[in-house]
Amino acid sequence: MDPFARVPLGGTGVTVTRLGMGLAPIGGLFTPVGDEAAVAAIDTAWQQGVRFFDTAPLYGAGLSERRAGLALRGRSDAVLATKVGRRLVPAPGATGGMWSEPSGASPVWDFSTAGVRRQHRESLERLALDRVDVLHLHDPDEHFAEALDDALPALVELREQGLIGAVSAGMNQSAMLTEFARTGLFDCFLLAGRYTLLDQSGRKDLLPECERRGISVICGGVYNSGILADPGGNATFDYAAAPPAVVAKARAMAEVCARHDVPLRAVALQFPLAHPAVASVVIGMRSAAEAADAAAMAAVEIPGGLWHDLIRTGLLDAGVPVP
Incomplete structure (x- = not known):
């Protein structure tokens, strides 16, 4: 697999690298990062060949977008995605939940038509860029009707006006x-x-459904919040302590990978890309070292025998696409 090959998103003119960079970590996810380390992480990913970057107002309540703008300014080849659905309001000194660095703002839900247009403008201001390529509806789980009836038409209008390239969620x-x-x-x-x-x-x-309709899928969270990067004693699955059965399965997968001298995280990163509907895998990277590691894992040659062993042992279903 060439992780830096460009592939189209749906029927749009937007193309993304098969490996993308998720920018939640540089918003101070769980632990502080700072501007310098955040820019260094993006610089390293860029040097490796990554050209697709995914951020959101939620990530650090604006910090991720600001830091992405610092790093990507002048890099016209970059493809950038951000999100709507949470509007930032002033909140001096506020931190909370997963975000460890104060940004002076706090998110509030807003899937209104006017709110989406305003959020798009404000994201461009934080990024100090004149365009984002992909705009996602962000986590509309409890807001389906408003997202469908109000936010989605606003995204379609932005696409029709040429202000974004692709509509997403x-x-x-x-x-x-x-x-x-x-x-x-x-x-x-x-x-x-x-x-x-x-x-x-x-x-x-x-x-x-996406394969039938020609809709591209970008896969995030491919390490399931950490367990598939390191299924050790403190493994987390979907941002909580991993259940024993999940830990046991991840460790069994790691043992199969070790027999083939391949890191589990390389297999976890490359697995989704075998599905014909999947265009890109987005990996969260908080440092230059993590960016270099993700690029290395994307380039690992995985022998067919490894996939065969995962299926033979029941760790993967026989019908699932593999590289």
Whole structure:
């Protein structure tokens, strides 16, 4: 696999590298990062060949977007995605939840038509760029009607005006994305954690629907928040302590990989790209070292015997596409 080959998103003119960089970590996810380290992470990913970057206002309440803008300014070959659905409001000194660095702002839900237009403008201001290529509806789980009736038409209008290249939605579930796919108005989706070595639930509904309709899928969360990078004693699965059965399965997969002298995280990264609906895999990277490692894992040659052993031992279903 060439992780830096460019492939199209749906029927749009937007093309992305098979390996993309997720910019949630540089927003201070769980631990502080700082501007210098964030820019160094993006610089390293760029030097390796990554040209697709995915951010959101939520990530560090604006910090990720600001830092992405610092690093990507003047790099016209970059393809950038951001998100709408959470509007930032002033909140001096505020931090909370997963975000460890104060940005002076806090997110509030807003899928209104006017809110989407405003969020798009404000993202461009934080990025200090004149365009984003992909705009996702972000986590509309509890806001389906408003996202469909108000936010989606605003995204379609932005696309028609040439202000964005692709209309998308990003979620941690496949069922609602499948409903969105049936509208015929989306170019791509960001599916987080639902098409991985441990969880292929997106294969039951979303991926076949997207394949039929020519909608591209971008896979995020392919390490399932860490367990497929390191299934050790403190492994997390979907941002919580991993259940024992999940830990046991991940460790069994790691043992198969070790017999073939291949890191588990390389297999986890490359696995989703075998599905014909999947255009890109987005890996969260918080440092130059993590960016270099992701590029190295994307380039690892994985022998066919490894995939055969995962299927033979029941760790992967026999019908699942593999590279």
